[in-house]
Amino acid sequence: MLGDVTNPTGKSFGSDNHAGAHPAVLAALAAANTGDVIAYGDDDLSRRAEAMLCSASGAAQALLVFNGTAANVTGLSLLLRPFEAVICAETSHLNVDECGAAERILGSKLLAVPTPDGKLTPDLIARRLGGRGDEHRAQARVVQLAQLTEVGTCYSLPELRAIRDFCRENGLLIYIDGARLANALAQLGCPLTDLAACADVLSFGGTKNGALGVEAILIMTGSLAATALFQRKQLMQLSSKMRFLSAQIVGLLEDDVWLKNAEQANAMARRLATAISGLPGVRLAFPMEGNGVFAEMDQELARALQPHWRFHVWSASGNGRCVVRLMTAFDTTEADVDALVGAIRERVIHVKQPAS
Ligand SMILES: Cc1ncc(COP(=O)(O)O)c(C=O)c1O
Numbered sequence: 001m002l003g004d005v006t007n008p009t010g011k012s013f014g015s016d017n018h019a020g021a022h023p024a025v026l027a028a029l030a031a032a033n034t035g036d037v038i039a040y041g042d043d044d045l046s047r048r049a050e051a052m053l054c055s056a057s058g059a060a061q062a063l064l065v066f067n068g069t070a071a072n073v074t075g076l077s078l079l080l081r082p083f084e085a086v087i088c089a090e091t092s093h094l095n096v097d098e099c100g101a102a103e104r105i106l107g108s109k110l111l112a113v114p115t116p117d118g119k120l121t122p123d124l125i126a127r128r129l130g131g132r133g134d135e136h137r138a139q140a141r142v143v144q145l146a147q148l149t150e151v152g153t154c155y156s157l158p159e160l161r162a163i164r165d166f167c168r169e170n171g172l173l174i175y176i177d178g179a180r181l182a183n184a185l186a187q188l189g190c191p192l193t194d195l196a197a198c199a200d201v202l203s204f205g206g207t208k209n210g211a212l213g214v215e216a217i218l219i220m221t222g223s224l225a226a227t228a229l230f231q232r233k234q235l236m237q238l239s240s241k242m243r244f245l246s247a248q249i250v251g252l253l254e255d256d257v258w259l260k261n262a263e264q265a266n267a268m269a270r271r272l273a274t275a276i277s278g279l280p281g282v283r284l285a286f287p288m289e290g291n292g293v294f295a296e297m298d299q300e301l302a303r304a305l306q307p308h309w310r311f312h313v314w315s316a317s318g319n320g321r322c323v324v325r326l327m328t329a330f331d332t333t334e335a336d337v338d339a340l341v342g343a344i345r346e347r348v349i350h351v352k353q354p355a356s
């Protein structure tokens with residue numbers, strides 16, 4: 001039997017959504033909470049937030065929305081006609097975790113592709129291009145990528161550029177789900193403009209990176225902006241008190257709080273991955289390239305940790321092994337990580353190791 005494994009700091013590794021809001025965001029909200037302000041984004045703070053996003057990314061237009069699912073659905077709505085389809089990774093949030101929102105609201109078919117590591121490639125995309133020109137088939141039009149992916153991997157710039165070139169040659173548009181875009185930039189060490197240039201439309205995540213709840217849609221291809229305001233309103237994403245969404249963006253972008261937050265989360269994930277990947281019976285299921293550590297371990301070990309440490313069991317296999325997802329956030333500390341590592345290290349020696 002494994003003993004009790006306590007969690008001295010109480011930090012959750014279950015999701016970057018479990019973290020609170022960053023003080024800079026709360027301060028920006030408090031500063032925005034003065035006097036009366038025109039509604040629906042026709043205010044100085046909202047114009048400032050949009051200008052900051054456009055200047056950081058090179059976008060023609062930036063629209064704020066309430067959450068990541070809405071960013072994906074609204075962003076995709078700018079790219080698709082009713083008979084067109086979206087090629088996406090089988091593991092994508094769009095395909096798995098949005099309750100069929102895109103299928104219901106846009107009516108668009110998702111062409112999901114199995115991938116080894118959450119990433120699409122030109123070859124994988126090409127496999128879903130059959131039936132183009134056939135009136136009986138939904139027509140592939142958009143390639144949807146997540147950066148970071150849902151299994152914590154990060155597309156390199158050459159990988160993204162290869163996909164972009166392939167898409168241009170094949171009449172496909174690109175949408176990037178950037179719920180963890182800041183973590184990807186911290187990993188790649190490149191400016192947002194480089195990454196954004198690989199998409200026609202992308203989302204810019206705030207909520208997982210220190211906001212209370214806001215995401216942006218960045219429209220890179222100017223011609224797509226014409227209908228964007230109407231689409232956002234019809235999809236119920238136009239906030240009447242827009243200044244409070246905008247304040248969160250300004251709080252994150254000023255002084256590069258968003259990048260510092262992502263760097264901290266990534267550094268803590270790196271610390272965790274480095275420490276546990278060398279332990280007997282523990283190995284990384286996917287490369288650690290952001291703020292998520294996917295570790296394969298014995299189910300008995302995961303069960304012993306779970307009463308005290310919050311994390312998701314990502315998948316379990318019949319051989320007593322499982323993959324757990326350990327997420328870090330902007331406020332994860334070295335003490336949080338070291339406590340979890342200590343608990344795993346202490347218990348790992350009690351677990352019978354699989355024959356190699
Ligand atoms: C890759 C990805 N995209 C989008 C989202 C946003 O989803 P939500 O609608 O919960 O904000 C998430 C949240 O977990 C995510 O992991």
